[in-house]
Amino acid sequence: MKKIVVLFMVILMTFSFVSCTNDTKQEETAANVEPNQENTEGKSEDVNMTIAVNAEIISLDPHNLSDTLSGSAADTMYESLYDYKLDMSLEPVLATGYSVSEDGLEYTFNIREGVTFHDGTELNAEAVKYNFDRVMDEEKNLRRRRNFLYVNSTEVIDEYTILIKLDSPFAPMINRIASLSVISPTALEEYGDQGILTNPVGTGPYTFEEWTPGDKMVVRANPNYWKEGPKIDTLTFKPVTENGARIAMLQTGEADYIYPMPTEQVKTVESDENIKVIEGPSTIARFTFLNMTKDIFSDVKVRQAINHAINKEAYAKVVKSGYAVPLTSHVPTTIEYQSPQPEYEYNVEKAKELMKEAGYPDGFATHIWAPNDTENMKGMQFISQQLAEIGIDVEVIPMEEGTLSDSIYSPQTPEESEVNMWYVSWSAFDIDGATTRLFHSSNIPPTSPNVSYYMSDEADKLMDAGATEVDPVKRAEIYAELQEVIWNDAPWIFLGSDVLLSAKRATTEGIFVDPSGGIIATEASTTK
Numbered sequence: 001m002k003k004i005v006v007l008f009m010v011i012l013m014t015f016s017f018v019s020c021t022n023d024t025k026q027e028e029t030a031a032n033v034e035p036n037q038e039n040t041e042g043k044s045e046d047v048n049m050t051i052a053v054n055a056e057i058i059s060l061d062p063h064n065l066s067d068t069l070s071g072s073a074a075d076t077m078y079e080s081l082y083d084y085k086l087d088m089s090l091e092p093v094l095a096t097g098y099s100v101s102e103d104g105l106e107y108t109f110n111i112r113e114g115v116t117f118h119d120g121t122e123l124n125a126e127a128v129k130y131n132f133d134r135v136m137d138e139e140k141n142l143r144r145r146r147n148f149l150y151v152n153s154t155e156v157i158d159e160y161t162i163l164i165k166l167d168s169p170f171a172p173m174i175n176r177i178a179s180l181s182v183i184s185p186t187a188l189e190e191y192g193d194q195g196i197l198t199n200p201v202g203t204g205p206y207t208f209e210e211w212t213p214g215d216k217m218v219v220r221a222n223p224n225y226w227k228e229g230p231k232i233d234t235l236t237f238k239p240v241t242e243n244g245a246r247i248a249m250l251q252t253g254e255a256d257y258i259y260p261m262p263t264e265q266v267k268t269v270e271s272d273e274n275i276k277v278i279e280g281p282s283t284i285a286r287f288t289f290l291n292m293t294k295d296i297f298s299d300v301k302v303r304q305a306i307n308h309a310i311n312k313e314a315y316a317k318v319v320k321s322g323y324a325v326p327l328t329s330h331v332p333t334t335i336e337y338q339s340p341q342p343e344y345e346y347n348v349e350k351a352k353e354l355m356k357e358a359g360y361p362d363g364f365a366t367h368i369w370a371p372n373d374t375e376n377m378k379g380m381q382f383i384s385q386q387l388a389e390i391g392i393d394v395e396v397i398p399m400e401e402g403t404l405s406d407s408i409y410s411p412q413t414p415e416e417s418e419v420n421m422w423y424v425s426w427s428a429f430d431i432d433g434a435t436t437r438l439f440h441s442s443n444i445p446p447t448s449p450n451v452s453y454y455m456s457d458e459a460d461k462l463m464d465a466g467a468t469e470v471d472p473v474k475r476a477e478i479y480a481e482l483q484e485v486i487w488n489d490a491p492w493i494f495l496g497s498d499v500l501l502s503a504k505r506a507t508t509e510g511i512f513v514d515p516s517g518g519i520i521a522t523e524a525s526t527t528k
Contacts, residue, residue, distance in 0.1 A: 090174060094115065116203070206219035216238045285495075459485050
């Protein structure tokens with residue numbers, strides 16, 4: 001995915017915490033900002049913009065991240081061969097076009113000429129192949145590797161042509177190509193897999209200037225960008241987990257754009273002519289993983305009881321102030337091939353009966369994890385209160401993003417995992433992205449975010465079949481059956497799909513949130 005929440009997005013999702021000393025950061029900043037200072041010599045003042053967000057950036061390696069916010073930050077500096085527009089259609093970026101063989105096994109891409117990385121390295125087919133080889137390396141086991149399991153090999157045809165060979169046809173291959181940001185091979189050789197985290201070098205409209213985890217991440221306009229350059233000199237991403245503080249920054253002008261806009265405070269800013277609230281459609285699913293390796297969640301009746309015990313309409317009103325719609329599948333309605341399932345109606349008595357049948361007439365004690373921002377706290381507390389009605393005592397445990405990610409992904413086996421429930425979100429561009437990484441048995445931690453540890457032979461076969469079937473009618477049938485299987489197995493608490501809310505100063509233009517929850521800031525401008 002471009003970008004878990006989840007994180008899933010979210011959405012939904014997570015996933016590699018980075019820290020550095022102040023001395024190291026100062027050296028990196030000086031090295032990266034010097035060429036841009038030359039370009040802006042004579043200017044009286046930089047044009048700066050700040051985007052306040054509700055979570056921390058936890059990785060700047062685009063090959064090894066899963067959360068949407070880190071992806072949004074990385075996307076200011078990195079580009080891919082193809083990318084998504086706001087309407088979810090694909091457009092060429094570092095490629096000028098591609099062709100596919102009749103058997104669907106060979107993809108040939110024409111690489112754009114005249115593009116250089118921030119460090120002066122030329123973009124060509126060799127550079128692209130270097131990136132494919134890195135992300136496909138089993139020993140490195142980077143998170144993006146899961147997107148390219150069907151790739152057998154890559155071959156440089158000439159300086160600006162690369163051939164990608166697959167083991168078998170893979171319907172969403174072009175979507176996976178769009179997920180691969182291209183990093184400077186020179187930078188990777190110089191800094192290594194860990195060093196590239198704090199020395200990002202791409203081809204994008206902004207260059208890296210500074211990242212202080214927990215405080216801010218700053219990028220500066222690329223003076224040598226191959227297209228029309230940015231209108232903003234420096235762009236700052238600032239984590240502000242408390243909703244009220246984020247709103248206050250927008251009201252005072254300390255922030256030019258905030259995401260998400262706290263749903264409960266929309267009415268408080270409606271009369272402020274300096275602020276505009278923006279609504280948009282979403283591919284974000286909000287849910288809670290239930291760790292099926294734990295005895296309390298191993299019985300499907302318990303999992304179904306929990307879904308009947310949660311009032312989804314009340315969740316939308318209380319937690320999202322009405323800016324959400326209940327899920328009718330694990331896939332939001334905005335994603336192609338979504339197939340609605342019968343409602344898990346809110347029925348406390350039915351939930352209690354299922355709990356009794358499962359051997360838990362008096363319930364049990366458990367815990368729920370999520371990031372420590374305002375909205376996630378509210379979501380966990382709502383779930384805890386609802387499940388108390390059927391005797392389930394849920395301890396709410398908020399965590400800092402890096403600690404949460406480490407706690408989820410450090411265990412090497414299901415037996416080592418300590419998570420019981422994880423309240424989270426996930427966003428995807430297609431049904432494979434909304435399904436395979438979250439449910440396939442090959443994608444349990446530490447490699448991928450199947451944190452329910454859901455392992456179903458039937459579901460695996462359907463996911464594999466859907467990924468390789470190129471006939472859209474047959475794909476629809478496969479994915480409809482898959483959604484029914486997952487819905488009935490209930491490895492999640494199925495909660496809702498967001499209506500996206502962001503807010504900006506009236507002077508701010510050109511910043512958008514795409515349906516996956518990713519912030520697109522490369523065309524930002526201001527009249528302030």
